[in-house]
Amino acid sequence: MSSPNANVPSANRRLETFTYDDQIVKWFVIATVIWGAIALLLGVTVAFQLADWRLNLGLPWTTFGRLRPLHTNAAIFAFCGNAIFAGIYYSHQRLLKARLFNDILSKVHFWGWQLVIVLAAITLPLGLSTGKEYAELEWPIDILITLIWVVFAVNFFGTIIRRRERHIYVAIWFYIATIITVAVLHIVNSMELPVTLTKSYSLYSGVQDALVQWWYGHNAVAFFLTTPFLGLMYYFVPKAANRPVYSYRLSIIHFWSLVFIYIWAGPHHLLYTTLPEWSQTLGMVFSVALWMPSWGGMINGLMTLRGVWNKVRTEPGLRFMATSLTFYGMSTFEGPLLSIKSVNSIAHFTDWIPGHVHAGTIGWNYMLIAGILFYLVPKLWNAELYSKRLANIQFWFATIGLVFYIVSMWIAGITQSLMWRAMDDAGRLLYPNFIETVIKIVPMYWVRAIGGTLVLTSFILMIINLYRTAKRGKPSEEAVFEAYALDDSSLEADSSTHRKLEGWPMIFSVLSLIAILVGSAIEIVPSLMSDKYITKVSAIKPYSPLELYGRDIYVREGCYLCHSQTVRPIPHEVLRYGKPSDASEFVYDHPFQWGSKRTGPDLARVGKKYPHMWHYKHFYDPREVTAGSIMPTYKWLFNQKIDYSTLPAKIAVMQKLGVPYSAEEIQTSVEKAKAQATEIAAELVQSGVPEKIVEMEVVALIAYMQRLGVDYTSMPAEEVASEE
Amino acid sequence: MKQDVLKHFDIQWLPLTGLIIFVACFSAYIYWTFKKSNKKMYDQASHIPLEEAHRASSLQKGHNV
Structure with missing residues (x-):
């Protein structure tokens, strides 16, 4: 029998039957592996281009400056984006015991998102870029992204309204925060005035633009690469381990503190710049404070595996999930560390930063996605995993490749930074020619490229494994499920205020919005008003x-x-x-x-x-x-x-x-x-x-x-x- | 001149209000979450992913929604 809602007797309640839309999940899974391979291939390409400039091929559309935005956009929005949608659509239906709100909206969401990716793949190599990192796409694509995101939001919240489970499980809170915050970030940062269909200028300038951009950039990491994945972690780790989350209370604290604190931390990307000192300090303090919720989440995830550590050795999905949590802990330790001003003065502008970023995107996102795919594909295609051995080989390729990547970037970053600042007794630079510091670290670029190749190889092994798994799947009839309707009879007596709040998704969403807006307002309001305070110096003239x-x-x-x-x-x-x-x-x-x-x-x-x-x-x-x-x-x-x-x-x-x-x-x-x-x-x-x-x-x-x-x-x- | 925004930014209540909201909300969440009487509910909630809807019998398939 379907699980009754907490504290609600099942007598006299209406039983309803329903199906899940798993076809859309399958589509997003397929898109995830295809775009993931392309994103990694682009990453390896640009890594080799940095090691040997001749690999730029002398063509405009194959040059680093145009391919690098394509790599980052493909990795974040195509690979991780499709994985997020696959995981959310699968777990959302099951956590709410309801089919997705509207099948047509699901299809529009899928094809619309793929269209955005294809347009990005065409326009970025053509050099059509706004020049803002991770937000390079031009204004017509920005509008398309907004529309598709609204379609996703309507489908998501519509499903919540039709749910048959009173309590909104914590994973869905993370999804809600993602949907709301990404919308706010995207709209605010994409404010631009078009010149033509393919060219626009940012509405903001200088310091203001920098602050808005890194408020977006930082939170794109937070709310596109962290909160949705934490939501997926809170669903898929308990499912794969067949154990409830270690501490549900900790997950609530994790959620609220992360949502509140993360949004404040953007200015740590702009330490030692012309950004106001107080804003830099605020960013630094809140970045350090992020240690607590991040590690709270990591501990919660890892402790969920208590009692099943033997399975981590034998089940590839769990192994990838456990490793992803470890890397999540590592990169969320490193991030706050890098935001401390004195550390930042060494690390900023160096290769340490891409090293840190990839510890997160490969260690946390890719590993978790792999774990989720190893859980999802056998279930969706009704088949046993093709080869655990192949999955284990993939695991070691990915892990060793990532270690190569991170360590080489640590060495390159710290070496170059020390060379930049090295002075003799007379106070002169020891390496006045910048190129001396570049030549020194080129060998590390080769190591990084080799590490990336290992990661790409691991991904190809996963595609083979998943393809073979799907191919051996047996067709099955669409399953019909039953659960009690959510009507007045399911209301809980004596529930606490927060408990009630958890059952009111719209009010909950508004509160999440307030949480992120409070942090954002403190950061952005002074910046949006900065033109009032920054004196326009008469000697500074507009460009000819x-x-x-x-x-x-x-x-x-x-x-x-x-x-x-x-x-x-x-x-x-x-x-x-x-x-x-x-x-x-x-x-x-x-x-x-x-x-x-x-x-x-x-x-x-x-x-x-x-x-x-x-x-x-x-x-x-x-x-x-x-x-x-x-x-x-x-x-x-x-x-x-x-x-x-x-x-x-x-x-x-x-x-x-x-x-x-x-x-x-x-x-x-x-x-x-x-x-x-x-x-x-x-x-x-x-x-x-x-x-x-x-x-x-x-x-x-x-x-x-x-x-x-x-x-x-x-x-x-x-x-x-x-x-x- | 570099610190212009800071020096001239005269809406001091803004960061202060933000901080108060943050501390107040965070304290409230801690209180609600760790309130002894809520333990049972949260324990039940933690089992939601493990308690999937059951497959319907063939007679009920006609009421699919």
């Missing part, structure tokens, strides 16, 4: 039309993925790059381009540092001016012509965003851009470059590079003092 065009090329080629544009107020950075960055410098930057990784040097002060010819050679073949450089060539910039016709529209949009361009500047933008291009080209032609270069994109990019930091560094001392 040609520089703006060059900036768009910078965004298109994903330069921000390897170069930062913010000098931290740390002695070795000031020695290496120059004046620390200031909030006022970025007021016209839609979007900001501070970056998060320095595979190459910071560019905030690169303007006028080198002649035009240096940049010309550098873009053609970086090794001509920097021996040992691992940067790809950008030879297509020498053949692709500048499309001047787009400039008036671009500048008009910038004007709408508050950049002080006059109507006259919009009208004359094309002539001004051509005049500046002619000026730059003249200098290049003097050095023997063909005259036709004046029409090519590289000139616009040079114009942009030569502008970086120039206004601020050339500002008279008295103006700096008066502004302060």
